Amino acid sequence: MPEDDHLAALVTALRAAGCVFAEDEAELLRQAASDDEELAALLARRVAGEPLEHVVGWAAFDGLRVAVEPGVFVPRRRSEALVAVAAGLVGRGATVLDLCCGSGALGLAVATRVPGVALHAADVDPVAVRVARGNLEPVGGRVHQGDLFGALPAALRRTLDLVVANVPYVPHDELGLMPREARDHEPAVALDGGADGLDLLRRMAAEAAAWLAPGGSLVSEVNPAQVPAASAALAAGGLVVRTVEPEDDDETVVLVGTLPAAGGARS
Ligand SMILES: C[S@@+](CC[C@H](N)C(=O)[O-])C[C@H]1O[C@@H](n2cnc3c(N)ncnc32)[C@H](O)[C@@H]1O
Numbered sequence: 001m002p003e004d005d006h007l008a009a010l011v012t013a014l015r016a017a018g019c020v021f022a023e024d025e026a027e028l029l030r031q032a033a034s035d036d037e038e039l040a041a042l043l044a045r046r047v048a049g050e051p052l053e054h055v056v057g058w059a060a061f062d063g064l065r066v067a068v069e070p071g072v073f074v075p076r077r078r079s080e081a082l083v084a085v086a087a088g089l090v091g092r093g094a095t096v097l098d099l100c101c102g103s104g105a106l107g108l109a110v111a112t113r114v115p116g117v118a119l120h121a122a123d124v125d126p127v128a129v130r131v132a133r134g135n136l137e138p139v140g141g142r143v144h145q146g147d148l149f150g151a152l153p154a155a156l157r158r159t160l161d162l163v164v165a166n167v168p169y170v171p172h173d174e175l176g177l178m179p180r181e182a183r184d185h186e187p188a189v190a191l192d193g194g195a196d197g198l199d200l201l202r203r204m205a206a207e208a209a210a211w212l213a214p215g216g217s218l219v220s221e222v223n224p225a226q227v228p229a230a231s232a233a234l235a236a237g238g239l240v241v242r243t244v245e246p247e248d249d250d251e252t253v254v255l256v257g258t259l260p261a262a263g264g265a266r267s
Contacts, residue, residue: 010043017047025052032056051181062109067135071127073190075105079166079221081246083109085254086164086219092116094161095213099148099204100124102190104132104141106164111139117162120144122151125189148200149207160211163218167204169226171197198222201230205237208257212239215261219254227253 010026019025029046032055033039045055053059053074059066061075062083068074087110090096094117098107101121111119119141121132129145136143144151170178170191182191193199201220208218218239222230231241239257246252 010039013043013047017049019046019052028052028056049180049184051185054185059103059105061105062112064105064109064112066103066105066108067131068103069127069131070185071187072125072131073102073128073186075103078246078249078252079106080109081244081249081252082106082164082166082219082221082254083113085244085256086110086162086217087113089217089219089256090114090117090162094118095156095159096120096162096164097122097152097156097160097211098132098136099163099165100167100200101132101136101143102128102166104135104143106166107132107141108135108139110162110164111136111141120152120156120160122146122148124148124151125187127187128190148204149211152211157211159213161213161216163208163212163216165204165218165220167193167200167220169193169197169201169222171195196229197226198229198233202233205230205233205239205257207237208234209238209259212259214259217256217258219256221252221254223251224253227255230255 007026011022014022014025029042033042042055051074053068054070059068059074062080083106096110096117096119098121101123104121107119107121111117121136122144123129124147129143132143168191170193172192172194234241234257241257244254
């Protein structure tokens with residue numbers, strides 16, 4: 001089949017499957033495939049509803065290509081606001097943790113924006129940890145596996161200048177309202193935040209002061225309705241809280257919780 005007809009057939013198949021940006025997706029699938037047989041296999045996966053990022057093996061995030069694969073949360077462009085706020089808080093030499101790191105996209109973006117940070121990341125899911133290692137070890141990052149801060153070596157206590165943490169924050173009863181791509185292809189552990197969506201954030205907030213350096217900050221994101229309860233949780237953890245509302249996104253609020261420079265650390 002001539003090249004143009006080939007592309008047109010791809011676009012038609014993608015459009016029929018409901019892909020809004022069918023032309024762009026067709027081009028990305030074509031770039032990802034090494035031959036026609038592989039292209040047909042990638043197209044079949046996409047038409048069956050897999051996220052494009054899982055199919056092509058990478059996600060665009062903060063100007064980077066971040067490797068992802070089936071079973072790992074696809075980093076959302078809205079989290080670039082969290083990264084921008086976080087990167088403005090630290091400089092060269094800072095110790096940074098990407099907690100609940102998934103692919104490690106947030107940590108990679110911060111380390112790219114702020115060269116010379118000591119980067120750590122952690123996730124409970126072994127698939128995420130393996131993918132994050134692939135993304136972060138080339139830039140000197142160390143990826144730990146385990147439950148929240150429990151994944152970290154004790155030597156990191158009270159040393160973290162910055163924690164970026166896009167924890168799961170979808171209320172359990174709203175999981176069914178998520179797009180099928182997320183419901184069917186991202187693990188529940190990456191999405192489900194419990195009854196009001198803040199189970200993980202509350203646990204993280206309660207432990208954060210023991211791991212932050214004095215003056216260090218934890219930066220997270222929630223939806224606007226969650227701001228009062230999430231802010232209260234960070235404050236109860238000993239952090240001074242402020243919020244940042246991204247200009248181009250009224251569905252996400254960035255929370256910054258800072259450990260006071262003197263006397264705020266807990267054991
Ligand atoms: C919403 S995803 C965010 C991933 C990544 N930070 C991003 O924005 O692309 C949440 C991540 O939290 C991880 N997670 C869930 N519960 C956890 C826990 N108790 N401890 C550590 N990680 C956890 C999931 O495996 C998932 O990778």
